[in-house]
Structure formats: C-alpha cells, structure tokens
Amino acid sequence: MFDLLPEWMKNGIGDDLLFWLGYFTNGKHLAWYASVQFTLTAAIVGAAFALLFGLIGATLKNSAFAPARLIGSGYTNIVRGVPDVLFFLFFPLAFEQLAELVLAQAVCTPLELASASGRWPPCADANWYLDTFQYLMLACVSLGIVYGAFTANVIHGAMRSVPHGQLEAARAFGMSPAQVAWRIHIRQMWVYALPGLSNCWLLLIKSTSLLSLLQIADIVLWAERLGAPNFTRSAGLVHPDWRWYYYLVLLIFYILLTFASEKVFAALTRRASRGMAVASAD
Amino acid sequence: MKNLIIAAAALAALTTASQAQAIRIGTEGAYAPWNFIDDSGKVAGFEIDLGNELCTRASLECTWVVNEWDTIIPNLIAGNYDAIMAGMSITDERKQTLDFSDNYFPPDPSKYVAAAGKTFDFGNLSGVRIGVQGATIQAAYAEESFRSGNTILSFETADQALADLNAGNLDLILADGSYLAEVIAGSGGSLEFVGPDVMIGGGVGVGLRKADDELEQKFNAVIAEAKRDGTLDALITKWFPDKGPGPFFE
Amino acid sequence: MEIFVPIVTDLEFLAKPSLFNLYFAFASIPAGFVLAVFMALGKASSNKLISTLSRGYIYAFRGSPFFIQLFMFYSMALAFNMSLWKPLGIDWLMLHPLFLGPAILVLNTTAYTAEIFYGALMTVPKGEVEAARAFGMSRVQQFRSVVWPHLIRIAWPAYTNEVVFLFHATALVYFTLPVIDDQKDLMNKAGELFERDYNAFLHFSVAALYFLVISFAIFFVFGLVYRRLMRHLPQVQKIRFLPRWLG
Numbered sequence: 001m002f003d004l005l006p007e008w009m010k011n012g013i014g015d016d017l018l019f020w021l022g023y024f025t026n027g028k029h030l031a032w033y034a035s036v037q038f039t040l041t042a043a044i045v046g047a048a049f050a051l052l053f054g055l056i057g058a059t060l061k062n063s064a065f066a067p068a069r070l071i072g073s074g075y076t077n078i079v080r081g082v083p084d085v086l087f088f089l090f091f092p093l094a095f096e097q098l099a100e101l102v103l104a105q106a107v108c109t110p111l112e113l114a115s116a117s118g119r120w121p122p123c124a125d126a127n128w129y130l131d132t133f134q135y136l137m138l139a140c141v142s143l144g145i146v147y148g149a150f151t152a153n154v155i156h157g158a159m160r161s162v163p164h165g166q167l168e169a170a171r172a173f174g175m176s177p178a179q180v181a182w183r184i185h186i187r188q189m190w191v192y193a194l195p196g197l198s199n200c201w202l203l204l205i206k207s208t209s210l211l212s213l214l215q216i217a218d219i220v221l222w223a224e225r226l227g228a229p230n231f232t233r234s235a236g237l238v239h240p241d242w243r244w245y246y247y248l249v250l251l252i253f254y255i256l257l258t259f260a261s262e263k264v265f266a267a268l269t270r271r272a273s274r275g276m277a278v279a280s281a282d
Numbered sequence: 283m284k285n286l287i288i289a290a291a292a293l294a295a296l297t298t299a300s301q302a303q304a305i306r307i308g309t310e311g312a313y314a315p316w317n318f319i320d321d322s323g324k325v326a327g328f329e330i331d332l333g334n335e336l337c338t339r340a341s342l343e344c345t346w347v348v349n350e351w352d353t354i355i356p357n358l359i360a361g362n363y364d365a366i367m368a369g370m371s372i373t374d375e376r377k378q379t380l381d382f383s384d385n386y387f388p389p390d391p392s393k394y395v396a397a398a399g400k401t402f403d404f405g406n407l408s409g410v411r412i413g414v415q416g417a418t419i420q421a422a423y424a425e426e427s428f429r430s431g432n433t434i435l436s437f438e439t440a441d442q443a444l445a446d447l448n449a450g451n452l453d454l455i456l457a458d459g460s461y462l463a464e465v466i467a468g469s470g471g472s473l474e475f476v477g478p479d480v481m482i483g484g485g486v487g488v489g490l491r492k493a494d495d496e497l498e499q500k501f502n503a504v505i506a507e508a509k510r511d512g513t514l515d516a517l518i519t520k521w522f523p524d525k526g527p528g529p530f531f532e
Numbered sequence: 533m534e535i536f537v538p539i540v541t542d543l544e545f546l547a548k549p550s551l552f553n554l555y556f557a558f559a560s561i562p563a564g565f566v567l568a569v570f571m572a573l574g575k576a577s578s579n580k581l582i583s584t585l586s587r588g589y590i591y592a593f594r595g596s597p598f599f600i601q602l603f604m605f606y607s608m609a610l611a612f613n614m615s616l617w618k619p620l621g622i623d624w625l626m627l628h629p630l631f632l633g634p635a636i637l638v639l640n641t642t643a644y645t646a647e648i649f650y651g652a653l654m655t656v657p658k659g660e661v662e663a664a665r666a667f668g669m670s671r672v673q674q675f676r677s678v679v680w681p682h683l684i685r686i687a688w689p690a691y692t693n694e695v696v697f698l699f700h701a702t703a704l705v706y707f708t709l710p711v712i713d714d715q716k717d718l719m720n721k722a723g724e725l726f727e728r729d730y731n732a733f734l735h736f737s738v739a740a741l742y743f744l745v746i747s748f749a750i751f752f753v754f755g756l757v758y759r760r761l762m763r764h765l766p767q768v769q770k771i772r773f774l775p776r777w778l779g
Contacts, residue, residue, distance in 0.1 A: 027322030083700035127361030235314035247604035258595035
C-alpha cells in the first residue's frame with residue numbers, strides 16, 4: 001500500500017517506519033480493524049434486544065396476574081444465577097438444534113428419524129447452515145436475553161420510582177390504564193432508569209468480547225491470530241509471541257469505548273432530566 | 283452450530299459453473315505451512331493449494347471455512363461444511379465418526395522439539411512438561427505414554443504451544459514433524475529436534491461425513507490422479523522443502 | 533424415571549469440574565477483599581498521587597472485559613518467564629493455571645470491590661468521624677471503630693453480588709489458560725460432553741444448574757452474614773440485593 005508513495009517521501013519516512021507502516025496495513029491487519037464492525041453491531045443490536053426483553057420482563061414483573069409475575073421474576077433470577085458465557089454458547093446452539101428438530105420432522109423420512117440416535121441432524125436435508133451474519137444475530141439475541149434480565153430489573157425499579165401523584169393525576173384526567181401506562185408511566189420512567197441502563201450497557205459492551213467463542217472473527221480472534229508467534233517463513237513475517245501487545249490494544253479500545261459511553265449517557269441524563277425534580281438534574 | 287469465519291472462494295475453472303457442485307471445506311487456518319491465514323488475511327498453505335486443485339479437477343466449487351481445531355469434527359458432522367482438510371491424520375478412532383479419503387500426505391513421524399541444547403532421557407521421561415495441541419494424535423499418545431510423572435499441557439492451537447515452549451513454560455512439544463521442520467528452520471537456532479521419532483497416524487486425508495460416499499469417491503479419484511501426474515509431489519516439495527523432491531507415494 | 537438417568541450421569545460427570553470453579557472463586561475472594569479495602573481508601577486518599585493511581589486502576593479494570601484481561605495477563609506472564617520468573621525460581625508457580633487464574637481474578641475483583649467500598653465509604657457520616665477524632669482516637673482506631681462498621685454494612689449487599697459475578701467469571705478462565713492433565717472446569721467438561729453427542733440441552737443445562745445452585749448458595753450464606761451485621765437494628769431487614777448493574 002505504501003509502495004505507491006513517491007521516492008522522496010519514502011526516503012523521508014525511512015525504511016524501518018515504512019516497513020512497519022506496511023505491516024500494520026497488510027490484509028491481515030486490515031481484517032482486524034474491519035472486524036470492529038462485529039463488536040459494534042453486537043453491542044448495538046444486542047442492546048436493542050436487551051431493551052425489548054427488559055421492557056417485556058418489567059411488564060411481566062409489574063403484572064397484576066400472578067403467573068406472569070412468576071415468569072418475569074423466574075426469568076430475571078435464572079439469568080442472574082448463570083454466567084453470561086454459558087448463555088452465549090448455549091442459546092445459538094439450542095436455537096439451531098430446535099429449528100433443525102422441527103425441520104427434521106418435516107423433511108426426514110421416518111426411517112431416518114428412527115435410526116438417527118446419537119447423530120445430529122437426523123438427516124442431511126434437516127441441516128440448517130448459518131452464515132456469519134445469522135450467527136451474529138443469534139449472538140445479539142443471546143446478549144439481549146442476558147442483559148434483558150438486568151434491564152428488566154432496572155426498568156421495574158424505575159417504574160416504581162415514578163411518583164404516584166403523577167399517575168393519580170393522569171387517572172383523574174380520565175385516562176384509561178393503557179393510556180396512563182404509555183403516556184405517563186413509561187415516559188416518566190426513563191429518567192429514573194438511565195443510570196441503571198448505563199451500567200447495563202457498560203456490562204454489555206464488555207460481553208461483546210466473547211463473540212470469538214461463537215467462531216465469529218471478531219477483534220479478539222484476529223488479535224490472537226496476529227499476535228501468535230510465527231516461525232514458518234512461508235506464512236509471513238517471522239516473529240516471536242506478540243500476543244500481549246495486541247491484547248493491550250484491545251484493552252485500551254474497550255476502556256475508550258467505556259469512556260465514550262459514559263460521556264454519552266451523562267449527556268442523555270442531562271437532557272432527560274430537564275425540568276425534572278431529580279438529583280441528576282443539577 | 284459454530285461456523286464460518288473467513289471464506290476464500292476457489293471457483294472451479296469451469297465455463298459452465300452451474301454444473302459444479304458447491305461444497306465447503308473446513309480448515310483450521312493456524313497450522314503453517316499446512317493451512318494458515320497469510321499476511322493478506324486470506325487462507326493459504328499446502329492444503330489450500332491442493333484443495334483448490336482437487337476441486338478444479340473434480341468440478342467442485344469449493345469455499346474455505348476456518349474453524350477452530352477442537353470443534354472441527356463436530357462441525358463437519360453437523361453440516362457446517364462438507365470436508366475437512368486440516369492436516370488431520372487418519373486414525374482408527376476418528377474413522378468411527380467420519381470417513382477419510384485416501385491419504386494426500388504420506389504417514390509422517392511425530393517429533394519432539396525443545397529449546398536448543400536441552401537433553402532428555404526419553405526411555406524414562408519424568409518431571410517433564412510436555413505441550414500438545416488438544417484433540418490430536420499426539421495428545422492421545424502423550425496422554426497414554428507420559429501421563430504418570432510428567433505434566434501434559436494441552437493448547438487450542440499449535441502456535442500457542444509454541445509460544446509457551448519459547449517462553450520456557452514447556453520442556454517439550456510433541457507435534458507433526460512436517461509442521462515442526464519449518465518452525466525449527468525459522469526459529470534462528472533457538473529450537474531443535476530432540477529424541478526419537480514417533481510413528482503414529484496413517485497419513486493425512488480429507489475428512490468426510492460417513493454418508494457422503496459419492497464425494498469420497500470424487501476426492502479419491504482426483505487424489506489418485508494428482509499422485510500419478512506428480513502434481514501432489516510438487517506441492518509437497520513446494521511447501522515442505524526439507525522433504526526433498528519425492529516421490530512420496532509408493 | 534428413565535429421563536432422569538442422563539441428568540444424574542451428567543451431575544456426576546460435572547461434580548468434580550464444579551470444584552475447579554469453586555476453587556477459582558474462593559481462592560481469589562480473600563485477597564480481593566483485602567486489596568479492595570486498601571484500593572478504596574487509596575481512591576479516597578487526600579494524597580493526589582495515590583488517589584489518581586487508585587482511580588486509574590479501578591477505571592481500567594472495570595472498563596475492560598475480564599476475558600481480555602485473562603488473555604493479556606497470561607501472555608504477559610509468559611513473556612516475563614525467562615527474564616523474571618525463572619531467575620526468581622517461581623516460574624512453576626507464576627504460570628500454573630491454578631495460581632494465575634485466581635491471580636487475574638483478584639486483579640479484576642479488586643477493582644469492582646474497591647468501587648463498591650469507595651461508594652460506601654462516601655456515605656460514612658462526617659460527624660461520627662469527627663466525634664471519634666474528638667475522643668482522641670488514632671486514625672487506625674477511627675477506621676476500626678467508626679468507618680469500617682458503617683462501610684461494610686452499606687457495602688455488603690453489593691459485595692454479595694460482586695462475589696456471585698466473580699464466581700460466574702471463573703467460567704472464562706479455561707477458555708484462555710492451558711488445561712493441565714484433566715483439571716477441567718464446568719465449561720470445559722460441558723463442552724467436551726456436548727462434542728460427544730451434540731445434546732446441547734442436556735449438558736449445558738446441567739452445567740447451568742450447578743452455577744445456579746452455587747450462586748443461590750452464595751446469596752444465602754452472604755444473606756446470613758448480612759443479618760448478623762444488621763443485628764443491632766430493631767427489626768430484621770428483608771435482604772434486598774443491589775446488583776452491580778444498579779451500583
């Protein structure tokens with residue numbers, strides 16, 4: 001890529017620097033930089049799912065119907081007792097197998113189904129091949145499930161923080177329960193939920209480092225491959241173990257991401273609390 | 283389940299592409315010179331060259347899928363790709379779960395590598411830290427032979443074991459001689475072979491699902507052809523210079 | 533009854549691996565606790581340098597994923613093997629997963645716990661400390677008799693959650709560190725069982741069950757401790773945990 005520079009410029013930069021510039025812009029490194037897209041996609045789409053599941057979970061927990069409350073608190077408690085990495089590995093696998101199970105009932109012959117003990121999928125036609133994008137989406141849903149449970153707790157708590165007087169006033173205006181919930185309760189809830197949501201988001205972006213466990217070529221996987229020692233001359237630059245330099249870069253990347261997120265949430269909180277009598281309005 | 287990372291399409295040189303059967307080949311991408319990600323970020327290596335050649339001859343349209351070694355067989359069975367070319371030795375144990383084509387690399391001795399100047403009493407190894415890549419024939423062999431009195435460390439990739447050997451966290455690595463020869467040549471004298479060769483494994487072949495007999499026959503036919511006309515020998519010599527010019531079969 | 537057989541078999545298979553997760557967690561809790569107290573005091577210190585360093589440490593470790601910390605510290609420990617650990621004769625210890633795993637966990641949990649303790653420290657009423665000083669107490673006495681009892685009661689619910697998080701973080705250790713002989717944890721073993729028969733529902737669920745049961749055992753035991761800490765209060769308070777995502 002730097003071969004195209006004019007000669008005087010090359011001389012100015014110097015051979016060493018030129019070599020490193022070339023090395024850090026080779027295809028393998030460019031693939032590493034590009035793989036940030038997976039991390040960011042997983043964070044943003046995962047957060048959207050988390051918000052969705054969080055709202056559903058909080059609604060269930062707030063429900064007047066006892067079984068719904070039970071489901072809501074069951075969901076949040078189970079997720080709280082199990083490591084996120086386990087969900088991360090389990091959910092995409094389980095989802096794919098479940099889909100293939102349904103598919104197998106439709107496309108496999110009864111004979112194949114009967115003789116398929118210990119084999120998966122039962123017949124070749126029932127195999128569902130997932131590409132990187134579909135897999136990434138499954139990873140996002142897993143993130144959503146895990147952090148949805150956290151979000152549900154946050155939203156549940158925030159909904160209870162909305163002053164009762166406001167809801168009573170809305171009812172006095174003759175609003176229906178649905179109108180009270182949608183126009184007043186959920187809108188007023190955000191400002192109380194923001195600090196908790198900010199914490200959920202910070203945990204979620206850190207969890208995106210687990211994408212490589214689903215064989216998605218994310219920044220962690222490329223860092224591992226780039227840093228691993230190479231003594232085979234035909235495989236590129238021969239170098240010793242450089243892994244920790246690459247991991248250090250990732251560490252700094254995540255710290256910066258955290259820093260930027262905090263700034264954004266601080267601005268959001270300021271905006272959301274305009275005219276509200278809460279401490280964060282100052 | 284687990285799947286696809288980087289795929290490099292090797293389009294068969296066919297004008298009538300619609301006739302070509304499309305298959306995916308799984309490889310590890312971290313086992314130079316067999317298969318690796320080169321500096322341009324693409325899969326390359328002996329098996330990539332060979333696989334593309336075989337696909338062209340068999341009128342197959344092949345795509346490469348990189349998958350971590352420890353789940354490479356489960357993913358074949360689960361149908362995330364249709365063949366494995368990842369330096370996988372043909373063994374009786376593996377034959378219980380999958381089929382192999384005829385070998386495209388002759389039986390190759392496994393070797394020990396250690397920091398230069400170190401010596402070991404191989405008749406009576408004890409207190410030694412031995413590194414292997416998990417789920418390999420060498421891992422099984424080390425487990426069987428050196429379990430008592432030694433420490434066996436298993437790693438996800440061969441490169442990771444190499445990093446630990448270089449850092450002095452291992453005394454020995456047991457791995458394929460063909461992989462180690464290039465490593466030692468490039469290590470600038472810091473590593474060397476020690477001890478006896480270990481003959482395990484029956485050569486390297488294409489791993490296939492048991493049901494895919496048709497694909498197996500196709501691969502066998504083109505492997506035999508490549509052996510006959512010297513293409514395979516030339517590729518081995520190109521990627522494994524220490525092997526010399528061959529012939530490697532019969 | 534037939535369907536319970538594989539579950540029981542899995543429970544047996546995973547019993548020993550679960551001990552490794554427990555070991556990783558409980559080997560790092562004491563050191564993490566003690567270091568966090570100092571780190572929290574450091575963050576609150578009036579000495580600019582100490583305060584900045586503690587603040588930076590806490591921010592860096594809370595701001596980056598534990599998964600990457602594991603990777604980085606393992607390869608760093610390797611890089612310093614020849615120049616540091618070997619000459620000191622501690623290479624067998626430094627690179628042993630059963631030492632290095634808890635060591636990295638300690639680095640991580642110290643930061644999270646310190647933040648919790650720091651938050652609690654800020655709630656200690658100024659008047660009480662001043663009263664203690666008026667009594668002529670030394671700084672150590674002030675800390676022991678006024679600050680600490682207040683701090684730990686405020687911090688305990690959040691600390692309980694941190695311990696559960698720490699226990700969950702142990703699931704990541706063997707994704708990075710090499711496995712010696714058959715020292716496998718729950719995740720290793722569940723993965724291994726899965727690769728035999730592709731029954732994700734069974735093996736991962738049983739592993740999840742282990743995590744769930746142990747997590748709730750931790751909640752329970754720490755709840756008992758909390759009741760004891762709060763025994764001076766007129767009525768026993770309902771234990772309500774303030775999780776990490778609210779703190």
